[in-house]
Amino acid sequence: MAFLQDPTLIVEWLRQLLLGWGLSPALTSLALYVLGALALATGPLLWVIFLIWFERKAVARIQDRLGPNRVGKYGLLQPFADVLKLLTKEDIIPAKADKFLYWMAPILSLAGVLLLWPAVPLGKGIGGNVNVAVLYLVAVGTLSTFAILVAGWSANNKYALLGAFRTVAQMISYEVPIVLALLVPVLLARSMNLQDIVAAQDVWFVVAAPLPALIFFIASIAEVGRTPFDLLEAESEIIAGFHIEYSGMKFAMFFAGEFLHAFTVGVLGAVLFFGGWRGPGAEAYPILGLFYLWLKAFLLYFVIVWVRGTFPRVRIDHLLDFTWKFLTPLALVVLMATAVLDKALVRAGAWPRALGLLVVNAVIWLLAQRWLRKVEKRLEPPMVAQPGQYPVARYTPPEPQAAEGD
Amino acid sequence: MIPLSWYLVVAALLFGIGVYGVLARKNAVAILIGLELMFNAVLVNVLAFWRYLQPGETAGLVFAVVIFAVAAAEVAVGLALFIAVYRKFGSSDVDDINLLKW
């Protein structure tokens, strides 16, 4: 099976086929690009349908419920039923909406997530090989931010706009630690190309850079807007936030975008910190590499679902304090320490370098912990259970204030 | 192939549109939008010259990077002033801000 050793053969085969049909070489290349793009885009889109089922089932089990179990075996056909329902729902467009932007927002939202995929290396020599891939990911991420701003604006509903403002404030605040954390794998691999970053991980970067990996993971969850950082669209408290006026398939696109984004975070985490497609035998059989990447990504995605099922929602001031006053300074310090130590250890070989960086990360983490304890003591009275009392902080109603819009 | 002059013409048109925006607009933010268009025209120009005349050198790229920094600083301070003025006067029209008229 030559195909298993070199999947690019399929491209060659297709090229010969198309050339045999009498297409010109240039047109053949274009057709192949279009086919490749279609395959790379529809794959994740179909995968989302399974993800929705998986997440509902997993969260249900965590919360001691059954989850979908009526349609098909284990409720596996539930997402298809949902899609059918959403497709046949009325598409309500608010009378005062800014029509063009109202249509554009959900499209941009999903496209912004899909566009992350061409940069991802799927195996040795297959998938993304973009020379500035890491910054490309950040650049494409801005499209999602814009989609939310446009969605909140175009519906002409002040609550939608307020929700969009808050969501965007959250997203851009968490983008700072993400960009900082991404800088560390780039520094360790001396390249922004994800293919090179994977190739440089003889020792997974999570060993050399556990703190940046953690920062990237947490901040990405917030960027996607999932629990515990989903207070901007908290279903159980306020209605929806920026997509309040959206219904039917447009609403579904925002939702699909969120689910796919969560999985994509898993993929990016796997590529940047967990060796990507690397694994035993992946060099010889690239298909195996694709499987490893998928497995690692799925495990990380499961952690995201797990977090969603277990953690309570945070408050908005805590949310913003957490990124600006903890994650960002921490990431800056880790970046400086990594830069200095990496210059000193560059000739020491892969494992000593990784272990040295690991020790530095651990020291920084301990110092951060100590600092946190100190700040904690200064800020809030300790919530310790007294005999005969529940460990619940006392609620003090806020001072009555003049009516305000926000 | 695309001749150098095409890039320069596009940049010139962009710059002209930006100048019109700066001169004709009332709202302070709209004026800033015009300014951004002009900055972009300059960026296109700088990079076109880099690509066609010195593609192996870093000077053109450094120039562009510095323009990024200047544009960012300009927008940050410009909009901060705009917001301070808006909070004071309740208007974003530059014609309404006429304290220095007398």
Add this chain to the structure above:
Amino acid sequence: MVTTFVFLLTAVVMLVAALIAVLKDNLVHAAMGLVVTLFGTAVLFVLMEAYFLAVAQVVIYVGAIAILIVFSIMLTRRVGAAWGAQTNPTWPFALLVAGLLTVLVTRMVRAWAPDQVLPAAAAVPADMTARLGAALVDPNGYVVPFEVASVLLLAALIGAVYVAWGGRKAEKETHK
């Protein structure tokens, strides 16, 4: 062939979007026009093989500057209120100045470099981003602009925060 087509398409889209950005009374639409123009500039950068600057353009301009502009527009306006005319009564004057400038520059460009194309040997080195990085911190290179840029940005941040934000106490008082 393909690059020429992409270039022409991008140029037309960019210029139309730029016109929207300076002509529309609806300022949110104008800002969206600006975003499209900025994106088009990034496409031109890709055509010129300045890949790092293309993505930096999107990250900085579309991701940060445009969002700041859109924020300022949306925050200073009543939801649902009419926009009103956004153009000065003296706009014909502005048109004259801008038009003259454009015609002059365009004529100059055409006269100076009518059909200069890429020399055959002029390839961009593959490690251009690394070279840029080295040049930015090279004492014989551009370390002064690099550090000055950081000081400039620090100053801009301090100035902007100072101007826009009076601190929590002052804020409470202005809203009473």
Add this chain to the structure above:
Amino acid sequence: MDSTWVFIGVFFALAPLLAAAPIVIGHYLGPSKPNPIKNDVYECGLKTVGDAWVRFKVQYYLFALVFLIFDVELVFLYPWAVAYDMLPTFAVLEGLLFIVMLLAALMYAWKREALDWYD
């Protein structure tokens, strides 16, 4: 031109179409019986309060502002990180000085309470 960028260009053209397809299909598959009440602004059970407007909150702007400055400076650091093997110790220190500037900017915004959320 690098072939990956041609691919990305094709992807940029295709991805929005793929995202738009289900929306357009849904638009035509579903029923369409608009009426003024259905298409009105959706607010919590009460009638829309006409001129109530979003009070200006400078907070949002401040976050965007600090983010802008950080974004620009961080983009500068990426080429520095890529070029790390070519750099002498002195150049590494230049980069660190740059990061310290960033830290100083953060500290200023922090001490000025520009990063606090207040109600």
